[in-house]
Amino acid sequence: MTRRLQTNEKKNYQKLVENTAPKPNYFTNCIWAFVVGGIICIIGQFVHNMIENNLGLTHLEATNATILVMIFLGAALTGLGVYDRIGKKAGAGSIVPITGFANSVVSPAMEYKREGFIFGVAARMFILAGPVLVYGITSSVIVGIIYYLLK
Amino acid sequence: MVALKKIGRQTIKFLNPPSILTTASIVGPKEGEGPLAQYYDEVLEDDLFGEDSWEKAESKLVKEAVKIAIRKAKLKIPDIEFMLGGDLLNQLMSTSFAARDLEIPFYGLYGACSTMAESLNLAAVLIDGGYADKVVATTSSHFSSAERQFRYPLELGNQRAPTAQWTVTGSGAAILTSNGNGPFITYSTIGKVIDFGIVDSNNMGAAMAPAAANTITTHLMDTGLQPKEYDLIITGDLGKYGRDIAIELMKKEGFEIVKNFTDCGIENF
Numbered sequence: 511m512t513r514r515l516q517t518n519e520k521k522n523y524q525k526l527v528e529n530t531a532p533k534p535n536y537f538t539n540c541i542w543a544f545v546v547g548g549i550i551c552i553i554g555q556f557v558h559n560m561i562e563n564n565l566g567l568t569h570l571e572a573t574n575a576t577i578l579v580m581i582f583l584g585a586a587l588t589g590l591g592v593y594d595r596i597g598k599k600a601g602a603g604s605i606v607p608i609t610g611f612a613n614s615v616v617s618p619a620m621e622y623k624r625e626g627f628i629f630g631v632a633a634r635m636f637i638l639a640g641p642v643l644v645y646g647i648t649s650s651v652i653v654g655i656i657y658y659l660l661k
Numbered sequence: 662m663v664a665l666k667k668i669g670r671q672t673i674k675f676l677n678p679p680s681i682l683t684t685a686s687i688v689g690p691k692e693g694e695g696p697l698a699q700y701y702d703e704v705l706e707d708d709l710f711g712e713d714s715w716e717k718a719e720s721k722l723v724k725e726a727v728k729i730a731i732r733k734a735k736l737k738i739p740d741i742e743f744m745l746g747g748d749l750l751n752q753l754m755s756t757s758f759a760a761r762d763l764e765i766p767f768y769g770l771y772g773a774c775s776t777m778a779e780s781l782n783l784a785a786v787l788i789d790g791g792y793a794d795k796v797v798a799t800t801s802s803h804f805s806s807a808e809r810q811f812r813y814p815l816e817l818g819n820q821r822a823p824t825a826q827w828t829v830t831g832s833g834a835a836i837l838t839s840n841g842n843g844p845f846i847t848y849s850t851i852g853k854v855i856d857f858g859i860v861d862s863n864n865m866g867a868a869m870a871p872a873a874a875n876t877i878t879t880h881l882m883d884t885g886l887q888p889k890e891y892d893l894i895i896t897g898d899l900g901k902y903g904r905d906i907a908i909e910l911m912k913k914e915g916f917e918i919v920k921n922f923t924d925c926g927i928e929n930f
Contacts, residue, residue: 523857527867532823532902539820588816597818604818613818621814624714638817 543603546596550607554580577608584609588616614638666789669883672850679788680841682795685729687722689804689830695930701831702729708805708830716754719803722832723748723759727797730834736795738763741836743787745780746799747771749807749828756801765797774869774897775852776800777833784837785846794839801832811862822863826900829929848884852876866903873899874910881916888918898926 557579562572584607587593593613597604604610618637622630636643668674686701693704703725710718723746731738744765748755753769760767772779780798787793807828808815837846855875859868873896881888888894899907904924911918 520858523871524859527859527864527906530902530906531864531867534820534823588818591816594816594818598820600818601820610818613816617814617816617818620816621809638813 539601542599543601545603546600547603547607550580550604550609553583554607580608581612584612585616588613589620593617611639611642614642668848669879671853671879672848672883673782673786674848674884675785675789675846677789677791677839678845678847679785679837679839681844681846682836682838682841683730683733684833684835685726685733686833687726687729687831691804691827692829692831692929695928697928702726705830708803715803715806715809716750717758719748719750719755719801719806719830719832720758722803722830723756723799723801723834724762726801726832726834727759727763727765727799730797730836734836736836738765741765741795741797742793743768743784743796744799745770745784745787745796746801746834747776747780748801749773750810755803755806756799774865778849778897781835781837781846782849782851785849788837788839791839796837797834798837799832799834802828802830804828804830822861824861824864824866824900824902826865826898826926827930829898848880850876850880850883852879864902865898866900867906869897870899870903870906871910873897873903874907874914877907877918878911878914878916888916888921891921894918894922895928896922896924899924900926 554576558572558576561567561575561579562569565572565575567575584593587596587609593604593609594617597610597613604613615635615638619631619635622634624630625634666674666676687703687705688701689705689708691708692698693701698704708718709715710721712718712721727744728738731741742765744760744763745768746756746760747753747770753771757767757769760769768780768783770776770779770783777798777800780800784796784798787796804827805815813819852872853875855872857868857871861867877894877896880886896904896907901924904922904927908919908922
């Protein structure tokens with residue numbers, strides 16, 4: 511009985527907190543994410559067009575080269591301490607593009623550099639990107655097997 | 662055998678109330694721009710404090726804060742019989758290394774946000790019990806070392822929730838003595854761990870508010886004192902939102918505490 515009362519009290523409190531806690535402004539956040547994410551994509555498309563037209567690469571090769579350039583930009587801006595400031599405003603707009611992936615690898619590498627290059631940088635580098643890699647690669651393998659069997 | 666110095670459910674009454682002799686505080690640049698700037702003994706321009714890691718900087722903060730408190734009291738380091746304190750890091754890294762350099766017999770304490778209250782409380786018990794005459798109580802935290810211990814790398818481009826709180830960069834120390842002229846530590850009420858199941862690490866205020874409200878109301882009931890008899894009732898770091906919840910919770914228990922109730926987190930920034 512007392513136990514149930516306690517859980518009720520807990521539930522009421524959790525509901526109170528849920529209802530009264532200040533909420534982020536989803537509307538402005540969405541606009542920011544859309545604009546900044548869009549700008550990153552436009553830059554990516556611009557780079558892609560330039561590479562495809564000027565370097566004589568095929569469409570797919572140019573895509574791979576563009577990914578390299580965008581990862582480099584994300585990493586460089588992280589190193590310069592700019593990317594986290596963009597991210598504070600843009601949220602998902604700068605997390606979802608591949609520049610955000612570069613940021614999630616470079617930022618722990620910088621953070622843990624003081625613990626050495628093996629146990630610091632190398633061991634901790636994928637602390638945030640690791641789950642994405644593990645489940646991304648695993649699911650790609652599973653999808654590949656299903657595709658092979660269906661074919 | 663009756664515990665003579667305990668009253669009510671969870672309150673200690675000091676019969677030989679220890680006195681706070683001196684205090685010292687050092688803070689980082691952001692805190693130095695806050696409304697309390699003029700009260701700090703030292704404001705750092707560089708939050709690395711001339712060291713090569715955040716943890717070393719935090720350790721130096723503790724060491725310097727303790728030294729300033731001792732200097733203000735016109736004492737020498739060996740005059741201090743015990744040091745009580747802690748921080749937020751694994752193995753109380755920064756406080757332990759400071760205690761190593763200061764060579765003062767050391768009690769390491771972990772109470773997270775309540776470490777300062779915990780160390781003052783136990784220091785007062787040592788003095789009231791006649792086990793020591795001069796004790797230093799201290800605590801420290803550093804925004805960057807705490808982010809690293811509990812959250813994300815500094816350069817990660819993520820957003821802070823509106824209820825997320827900012828860890829203070831700084832350290833405080835207080836020297837307690839058995840024969841001073843005050844201010845005195847007269848009562849201390851030890852709180853219970855109260856968990857209402859708030860799991861959002863970006864909303865610590867809501868997670869901690871029920872415990873704070875419970876401890877304050879228990880203190881008032883144990884001592885028979887009224888809220889208005891206090892100049893100030895102050896919590897560690899509930900933040901604006903946590904303070905509002907705590908006020909609501911205490912109202913339910915029949916205590917109207919609004920005017921003289923504030924929070925360090927609100928005052929600091």
